[in-house]
Amino acid sequence: MNASKPLETAANQPPPAALVSPSFSPLYQQIKGLVLQSLQAGEWKPGDLIPSEFELAARYKVSQGTVRKAIDELAKEHLLVRRQGKGTFVATHAEQQVQFRFLKLKPDNPGLGQQGPAQRHIIDCTRLRAPPEVARILSLRTSDFVFQVRRVLSFDAVPTIFEDIWLPGSTFKGLTADRLSQDTRPMYAMFESDFGIRMVRAQERIRAVLPSDEVCDFLKVNEKTPLLRVERMSFTYHDSPMEWRIGIYRTDTRHYLNELS
Numbered sequence: 001m002n003a004s005k006p007l008e009t010a011a012n013q014p015p016p017a018a019l020v021s022p023s024f025s026p027l028y029q030q031i032k033g034l035v036l037q038s039l040q041a042g043e044w045k046p047g048d049l050i051p052s053e054f055e056l057a058a059r060y061k062v063s064q065g066t067v068r069k070a071i072d073e074l075a076k077e078h079l080l081v082r083r084q085g086k087g088t089f090v091a092t093h094a095e096q097q098v099q100f101r102f103l104k105l106k107p108d109n110p111g112l113g114q115q116g117p118a119q120r121h122i123i124d125c126t127r128l129r130a131p132p133e134v135a136r137i138l139s140l141r142t143s144d145f146v147f148q149v150r151r152v153l154s155f156d157a158v159p160t161i162f163e164d165i166w167l168p169g170s171t172f173k174g175l176t177a178d179r180l181s182q183d184t185r186p187m188y189a190m191f192e193s194d195f196g197i198r199m200v201r202a203q204e205r206i207r208a209v210l211p212s213d214e215v216c217d218f219l220k221v222n223e224k225t226p227l228l229r230v231e232r233m234s235f236t237y238h239d240s241p242m243e244w245r246i247g248i249y250r251t252d253t254r255h256y257l258n259e260l261s
Helices: 004-011 027-041 053-060 064-076 132-137 177-182 187-195 213-219
Strands: 080-083 087-090 105-107 119-129 145-155 158-168 201-209 227-236 240-249 254-256
Touching: 027 053, 027 064, 053 064, 064 080, 119 177, 132 240, 145 177, 158 213
Parallel strands: none
Antiparallel strands: 080 087, 105 254, 119 145, 145 158, 158 240, 201 227, 227 240
8 A cells, every 4th residue: 555655746746857858848939939830831921910819819729928928029029010009910021110120230420310221233143053151051952043142232322331142042033133123122021022031030240351352342442441241141930041141331431230138
């Protein structure tokens, strides 16, 4: 009879830490993952109103508080946007407050006001086999095709940023220099609506450089002008790499601003 007592005692105790699955995540994180799956699958497209917290709670059989916490996190990550009295919407790069989220170059003179649209000059858009470094960074094979886009962004008619952009060819079929030149939307908004690709996060590496002869020509600077080299990796849902962008920035009238929280 006494032999059963240790088993009863053990059943009432939490399992040893070593036996707890390392993959365990809080319930709201699991709900966040399910919402992300729906976003990636295109169930709710950029700009769409998603179901209410009440409807999502019923769908996933959890409390509204759990859903609210998941939605709060997605809103902080700029994947969803709450609008008072209207509901929660899928964020889109076409929205004014999101358009320049990844562009951190700001004017030195506060009198210049908010960041406005840049004047864009597309130098070229070339389809080619992925160079080894590009293939590695974008998780492609060297036999895969990629697009290389080169352009100059100007602010107030001053050429300010030279960009070299690499994109997976299979994802961006039909991309041409003419198409990029004629489209007046922000590039990420175009990717979102025309190719179904939403850039959800990015990471950057920054270093000081001197310009090459080519950059001197495009940015109208001399070879001794200090510039910033900003290397950006942009990802879509589930951390899938979707763009490698190298930007060379003038900072004589602008500065790089990164707000930390």
